[in-house]
Amino acid sequence: MRYAIVSDLHGNWIAWRAVLRDIATLGVDRILCLGDVVGYGPQPAEVLESVYEHVWKVALGNHDAVVCGRLSDEAFHPDARRVLEWTRRQISPAGVQLMASWPFQLVSKSFRCAHACFYASARFFYIEREEDAALEWSSVPEPLLFVGHTHRPALFVIGASGTTHSLPPQDFVATDGRRYLVNVGSVGIPRDGDVRASYVIYDVPTSSVMFRKVPFDLDAFRDSVQRAGVDSPALAFLGWDPLLGRRPLREVVYFRPPDQAAATARGGADVEDVDAWRGRARRWRRVALGTAAALGGTLCIAGGFLWYTITRAQTIPSRPAPEVLLSELAEGANVLPHPNADRPPFFGWTVRYGDRRAQRVWVPDGVGSTQAPTFRIRSSRSELMVIESDPIRVQPRQRITMEAVYRMSPDWTGTVALAASVKGTQPDGREYVRQNFVVKEPSLVRREGRRVARETVDLPAGAHTLRVRIEGRFCGELLVESVELARRSMRE
Numbered sequence: 001m002r003y004a005i006v007s008d009l010h011g012n013w014i015a016w017r018a019v020l021r022d023i024a025t026l027g028v029d030r031i032l033c034l035g036d037v038v039g040y041g042p043q044p045a046e047v048l049e050s051v052y053e054h055v056w057k058v059a060l061g062n063h064d065a066v067v068c069g070r071l072s073d074e075a076f077h078p079d080a081r082r083v084l085e086w087t088r089r090q091i092s093p094a095g096v097q098l099m100a101s102w103p104f105q106l107v108s109k110s111f112r113c114a115h116a117c118f119y120a121s122a123r124f125f126y127i128e129r130e131e132d133a134a135l136e137w138s139s140v141p142e143p144l145l146f147v148g149h150t151h152r153p154a155l156f157v158i159g160a161s162g163t164t165h166s167l168p169p170q171d172f173v174a175t176d177g178r179r180y181l182v183n184v185g186s187v188g189i190p191r192d193g194d195v196r197a198s199y200v201i202y203d204v205p206t207s208s209v210m211f212r213k214v215p216f217d218l219d220a221f222r223d224s225v226q227r228a229g230v231d232s233p234a235l236a237f238l239g240w241d242p243l244l245g246r247r248p249l250r251e252v253v254y255f256r257p258p259d260q261a262a263a264t265a266r267g268g269a270d271v272e273d274v275d276a277w278r279g280r281a282r283r284w285r286r287v288a289l290g291t292a293a294a295l296g297g298t299l300c301i302a303g304g305f306l307w308y309t310i311t312r313a314q315t316i317p318s319r320p321a322p323e324v325l326l327s328e329l330a331e332g333a334n335v336l337p338h339p340n341a342d343r344p345p346f347f348g349w350t351v352r353y354g355d356r357r358a359q360r361v362w363v364p365d366g367v368g369s370t371q372a373p374t375f376r377i378r379s380s381r382s383e384l385m386v387i388e389s390d391p392i393r394v395q396p397r398q399r400i401t402m403e404a405v406y407r408m409s410p411d412w413t414g415t416v417a418l419a420a421s422v423k424g425t426q427p428d429g430r431e432y433v434r435q436n437f438v439v440k441e442p443s444l445v446r447r448e449g450r451r452v453a454r455e456t457v458d459l460p461a462g463a464h465t466l467r468v469r470i471e472g473r474f475c476g477e478l479l480v481e482s483v484e485l486a487r488r489s490m491r492e
Helices: 013-024 042-053 061-068 077-090 093-100 129-135 218-228 233-240 274-310
Strands: 001-007 030-033 105-107 110-112 144-147 153-157 164-167 181-185 197-203 207-214 315-318 349-353 359-362 375-379 385-389 400-407 413-425 431-440 450-456 465-487
Touching: 013 042, 013 207, 013 218, 013 315, 042 077, 042 093, 042 450, 061 077, 093 450, 129 153, 129 164, 144 197, 164 385, 218 233, 359 385, 375 385, 400 413, 413 450
Parallel strands: 001 030, 110 144, 144 181
Antiparallel strands: 001 197, 105 110, 153 164, 153 181, 197 207, 315 349, 349 385, 359 375, 375 465, 385 465, 400 450, 400 465, 413 431, 413 465
């Protein structure tokens, strides 16, 4: 079993998504969260929903405890209380109920987790010094302990001497005769002078612990804080942005034509006789003909190979579907059209084969949802395969949920993702395109071997058109049981 252990997300949706992408590349089996999912950050509802979707178990943090009514906010700074009051209004009753169900500790055979400490979990004491860590060893028996709360990665060790030592955060392999207390740091609000999100990987078979640091978009997070109006001294880490105050190496140079004749360019000939080059051109022509004859055979072979390579790819355009305006459909209704054909061309869907000789897509009978598009794809060569929807009209700042449900054949290998591109208009009137606005791999596992990719996002400013696509490079057979796009309430 391989765990990712995260803590102190604090409503930072930008950082949490960056960490999830990093986790997806590391072969993690389960994610554990040590609490403080909300508080301080501007997108608590989105983070809470994503934690429910992706995280195996969650320990209760002190901010979570206040929001769900299990802890008074009297011990909090007035700024933190103000943000907590705002956070309560963003969380649905179901979200509050979910947080109220979280335990103070998580335990396994070889390790134990808590948000802050173990000897008084419900009081959320900080473990910052060796003396603090020394109080924990007699409280619980496990050799490996994980906490958060301080927002600073840390490592404490005790061995045969009985003395607790503080070590710099570093990867290690747990050995017999020693116990370890690991602070995993913070995903959303780092306080160790490093603006990157922090978490750890614990690999049970090898007893190894690895600290991870993940950069995230500070500008996007700063913008989301300003839009939500939840600025707090706790967000001071934004001032650690290494780009702030950094002067450019060179000033940007702009060109303006000179106003006076004295400032014009000087030197060199004004006019050159074209005919003077004819003799040289004849000599170069003879050399070129000889070279062409020598390379002719090689070019024919290369051209044939290139023709074969290029003609493997094929695009089958869609049969155009009527334009759809997302805001005109009921909330939660799937906007994506049914293909209405058993093979391409599909109604409302374009198909792009990376190798038309080795790939095939069709719509199976009697499989999947009658309310959502269903595709079966077979590929014997790992070339890029794309099924993309026709454009869907959207509005800026709309919240959408995308979901795809997959089943893979036993011999399936490769990657597949649910993705979306968005087009929009900038304030200055120029068009922009974000080709990979969403890229979501199937990280959820459901019954009967189904895998699910699901993402809820807010569309960017100026957005007016969205396309959804299934894309991947794989060998084997893939059944896309359903693919959906729906509008969501901003209060979810």
